[in-house]
Amino acid sequence: MLKIWTDGSCLGNPGPGGWAFVATDGTNVAERCGGEANTTNNRMELMAVIRALSAAHRHKSVEIHTDSQYVKNGMQSWLQNWKKKNWRTADKKPVKNQDLWQQLDELASNIEIHWIWVKGHAGEEFNERCDELARTSAEKLK
Numbered sequence: 382m383l384k385i386w387t388d389g390s391c392l393g394n395p396g397p398g399g400w401a402f403v404a405t406d407g408t409n410v411a412e413r414c415g416g417e418a419n420t421t422n423n424r425m426e427l428m429a430v431i432r433a434l435s436a437a438h439r440h441k442s443v444e445i446h447t448d449s450q451y452v453k454n455g456m457q458s459w460l461q462n463w464k465k466k467n468w469r470t471a472d473k474k475p476v477k478n479q480d481l482w483q484q485l486d487e488l489a490s491n492i493e494i495h496w497i498w499v500k501g502h503a504g505e506e507f508n509e510r511c512d513e514l515a516r517t518s519a520e521k522l523k
Contacts (some may be wrong), residue, residue: 382439382443382444383405384404384405384446385437385444385446387401387423387449388402388429388448388511388512388513388514389425389449390519391420391422392520394422396418397419397520398417398425399416399517400414400426401513401514404436411436414517416434417522426447426451427478427485429447431485434488434519441492443494445494445497447470448502455482457496463512
């Protein structure tokens with residue numbers, strides 16, 4: 382199974398932001414990163430997973446390791462209700478980052494995802510590498 386670590390970073394919120402993922406099949410490791418000049422941390426967390434799943438399109442099943450409760454909870458708990466309520470939250474406000482949630486939902490419909498939450502900044506090798514790549518991408522946009 383392909384294992385993927387993702388992370389997003391933002392210098393200011395909003396501000397310049399970066400996203401990154403590291404993927405491994407147990408033998409090979411691939412890294413990708415990028416950024417946006419004016420964004421938020423949550424958008425970059427979502428973009429990291431979107432980019433990772435886009436790159437993993439040939440795989441039927443993946444593990445996503447994320448330190449973002451926002452992304453994990455959104456995909457596992459909130460998304461179905463948002464869609465039922467026409468992209469409104471429980472308190473009837475529009476869902477933030479709807480465009481990215483819709484992209485992620487579409488990508489996730491074609492792949493089995495095992496979501497694994499990891500504590501950020503806790504020394505896990507690939508999570509730390511993602512953090513470094515995302516931060517560096519954001520810093521390049523300052």
